[in-house]
Amino acid sequence: MIFTKVLEIYQKEHICLYCLGRLFSLLGTDTTNKRRGDALLLSLTMENHSEYLSGINEERINAIENLKILAECARYNSAQEVLKKEGIGFDIENEDVKCYLCKDIYSNLEMYVEKAKKKIEGFEFDTFLVGCSPSSSIVNREDRFKSMLNIIEAESFKSHFNREVGKLLSEEFDKPAEFTYPDITFIFSIGEEEFEINLLIRSIFIFGRYKKLIRGIPQTHWICYNCNGKGCNECDHTGKRYETSVEELINPKFIEASNATESKFHGAGREDIDVKMLGDGRPFVLELIEPNIRTLNLSRLKQSVNEINKDKIEISDLRYSTKKEVISMKEKAENTKKEYFALVRSEIGITIEDFQIKLQKLKDLLEEEKIDQRTPTRVSHRRADKIRNKRIYNISGKYRNQTEFEFKIETQGGTYIKELISGDNGRTSPSFSEIIGLPLKCESLDVLNIDY
Numbered sequence: 001m002i003f004t005k006v007l008e009i010y011q012k013e014h015i016c017l018y019c020l021g022r023l024f025s026l027l028g029t030d031t032t033n034k035r036r037g038d039a040l041l042l043s044l045t046m047e048n049h050s051e052y053l054s055g056i057n058e059e060r061i062n063a064i065e066n067l068k069i070l071a072e073c074a075r076y077n078s079a080q081e082v083l084k085k086e087g088i089g090f091d092i093e094n095e096d097v098k099c100y101l102c103k104d105i106y107s108n109l110e111m112y113v114e115k116a117k118k119k120i121e122g123f124e125f126d127t128f129l130v131g132c133s134p135s136s137s138i139v140n141r142e143d144r145f146k147s148m149l150n151i152i153e154a155e156s157f158k159s160h161f162n163r164e165v166g167k168l169l170s171e172e173f174d175k176p177a178e179f180t181y182p183d184i185t186f187i188f189s190i191g192e193e194e195f196e197i198n199l200l201i202r203s204i205f206i207f208g209r210y211k212k213l214i215r216g217i218p219q220t221h222w223i224c225y226n227c228n229g230k231g232c233n234e235c236d237h238t239g240k241r242y243e244t245s246v247e248e249l250i251n252p253k254f255i256e257a258s259n260a261t262e263s264k265f266h267g268a269g270r271e272d273i274d275v276k277m278l279g280d281g282r283p284f285v286l287e288l289i290e291p292n293i294r295t296l297n298l299s300r301l302k303q304s305v306n307e308i309n310k311d312k313i314e315i316s317d318l319r320y321s322t323k324k325e326v327i328s329m330k331e332k333a334e335n336t337k338k339e340y341f342a343l344v345r346s347e348i349g350i351t352i353e354d355f356q357i358k359l360q361k362l363k364d365l366l367e368e369e370k371i372d373q374r375t376p377t378r379v380s381h382r383r384a385d386k387i388r389n390k391r392i393y394n395i396s397g398k399y400r401n402q403t404e405f406e407f408k409i410e411t412q413g414g415t416y417i418k419e420l421i422s423g424d425n426g427r428t429s430p431s432f433s434e435i436i437g438l439p440l441k442c443e444s445l446d447v448l449n450i451d452y
Contacts, residue, residue, distance in 0.1 A: 002027070003044050007066055008149060010073035016099035017041070018106035018160070020074075023146070025155035033160060034106075045070055045079045052086065064088060101142050102157070103192055106164065112195065113168045116186050119197045124294045127178030130166040132158050132188040161188070181322075183294060204258060204288040206298065207321035209281030210246055211314040212271065215444075219270040220247045242273070249309045251286065253301055259292035266326045269333045269413055271447050279339070279449040281316060285326045332452070336413040337393060339449040341406070344421055344432070347439045349402030358436040359397040365435055366392040374427040376419045390415040407432075408448070418442040 002024065009015060009023070020040060021033030028036060044066065051063035070079035071090045075097075083090050098104045134157050146154055165188070166177045185200035212219075222241040224234060231237040247265035255263055268283040298318040306314050350358070373388045394410040409417060416428065421442045423431035433440045 002040070003047065005149060005151070006040050006044060007069055010069050012149075013100035013145070014073055014075065014097050015101050016104065016107055018164075019099055019101040022157075022160050023151050023154045025160070026153040033155065041070060041074055041076045042078055045076065045082060049082050101145060102138070105161070105190065109164055109168060112165055112188060112197075113172060115195075116165070116169060116188075116197055117172060119186070119199060120184065123184065123199075123201070123292050125175070125183035126294070127176055127182045127184075128166075128169065128173065129177055129179060129182035129185045130162045130169065130188070131185055132161045132165075132190055134158060134161075134190045135192060137192060138190065161190070201290040203323070204260070204291050204294055204296070205321040205323060205326065206254065206286045206288070206296075206318060207283070207325065208286065208302075208315050208318045209283055210250065210277065211279075211281040211316075212246055212275075212277035212312075213314065214312055215274045215276060216242075217249075217312075218242055218245045218273045219267050220265050221245050246313055249313050250305055250315060253304050253308075254286055254288055254296070257293065257296050257301060258288045260288040261290040263288050266329065268329045268336065268450060268452060269338075272418075272445070274445070276446040278341075278446050281314070282447065282450055283329060283452045285321050285329060287323075287326070329452075333413050337410060337449075337451040338413055338415070338447060339408065339410045340417050341408055341446040341448050342417060342421060342442050343444045344405045344407060344440050345443050346403045346405070347441075350438065351402070352399045355397070355399045355405060358438075359395075362397070362432060362435055363395050365430060367395060368393065371415075371420065371431070372429055373416055373419060374424075376416050376424050376427060388414065392420075404443075413450075417445055 006020070009020070015023075017034045017037035019033075019037070021031075021036030021038075024036060024040070025033055031039075048063040048066045048070075051059050052067070055063060064083075067079050067083055067088070068090050070076045071083050072092050075092065075095075080090065099107070138157060142157060146152075165186075169186070170177055181202060183202050185202075187198045187200060189196045189198065222245065224230075224232060224239055224241050226232050226234045227239065231239045251263045251265065254260070264287040266285040266287060271277050271282070298320075302315055302318050368391070370389045370391050373390055375383050375385045375388075391412040392409070392415075393412070394408075396408045398406040400406060407421075409420070411417070411420070416424075418424075419428040419431070421432045421440050423429065423433040423440075
């Protein structure tokens with residue numbers, strides 16, 4: 001049955017050994033498609049040679065016809081040598097005919113390997129993967145051919161190409177293929193006569209913590225709302241709403257060290273521009289996009305960033321991370337416990353005795369309870385207007401004078417502390433102002449700790 005189909009294939013078109021074996025790839029194991037193709041043609045040649053030597057007239061004629069198909073259409077050398085040995089003539093019309101299915105791509109894989117080697121020059125990587133995108137003409141031609149001959153045991157062009165080129169590149173680089181998270185993926189765009197290679201370079205992820213030691217800078221780059229980053233009089237033609245950010249103070253040294261094209265800053269939540277980030281710092285993951293260099297001296301980078309930005313920011317706890325941790329960090333941010341220090345002023349003065357009474361009332365009503373926070377007025381123009389339920393874990397306070405108090409507040413991540421204190425005209429309830437019965441305002445706020 002298979003031999004009949006092989007002969008039928010070559011009566012229609014010439015295909016290479018790679019493609020012949022690929023058409024029957026699901027039959028037999030522990031071999032390559034090329035060896036499978038050669039085995040099919042060699043077996044056919046031997047069978048028909050035997051028929052020619054021992055058969056009767058009709059069988060001998062049929063054997064000769066089959067051997068000629070193998071010699072002329074398959075261009076199979078063993079069949080050609082058999083016919084020569086037996087003194088039987090054959091005629092090959094076109095010596096340079098290409099494989100009908102792959103156009104001799106599989107016979108010239110070294111060309112793809114060499115171009116891939118040049119493409120990757122200057123890049124550091126430990127693992128790689130090969131992918132390809134054959135043109136529609138290659139795919140459609142093969143689909144029609146398999147359908148016409150009712151071939152259902154074939155391996156796809158893409159699968160075969162990826163594996164064979166992957167094996168060759170693995171030998172060249174002396175590096176393993178990685179199917180889950182490769183450092184670099186080669187994508188071959190294959191046409192009938194030419195091809196291109198694009199690289200997908202896996203980002204480097206660096207975990208760390210940052211302290212923000214001054215007020216007045218945001219966590220990430222903010223473009224100017226007026227010009228959308230193009231530069232205008234309002235932003236002094238910088239395209240930015242603020243002169244710098246935590247992100248912009250950290251990233252440049254990492255981009256330079258890795259020779260990355262750009263970076264993304266992923267924080268475990270964020271503090272307001274006028275809020276300091278103290279304690280052990282806020283967790284973040286820095287994503288370096290399309291890096292040429294993957295092995296970084298994190299200790300030296302930490303020292304360099306901290307020296308340049310002394311008294312502004314400080315980074316610590318640097319280590320390699322993953323995209324999975326970025327996702328996890330974002331998901332956990334809402335439930336992470338955070339501790340704040342707030343300096344609060346009142347429009348109406350109270351005695352220390354009144355303060356102690358009101359502080360106890362705060363603790364009784366808020367600790368281990370949930371509050372309802374509607375999106376604050378100050379951010380409602382850029383955030384969805386919805387009600388968030390947040391838990392307050394612990395409150396402690398200190399009396400400074402009649403109108404000035406200190407509070408340490410431990411809350412669930414995502415709680416708006418300024419509004420928890422002021423009430424934001426009833427958008428947060430209950431609030432410190434509501435419970436104490438005084439109009440309160442948060443004068444300054446520091447983040448002291450983030451559990452992670």
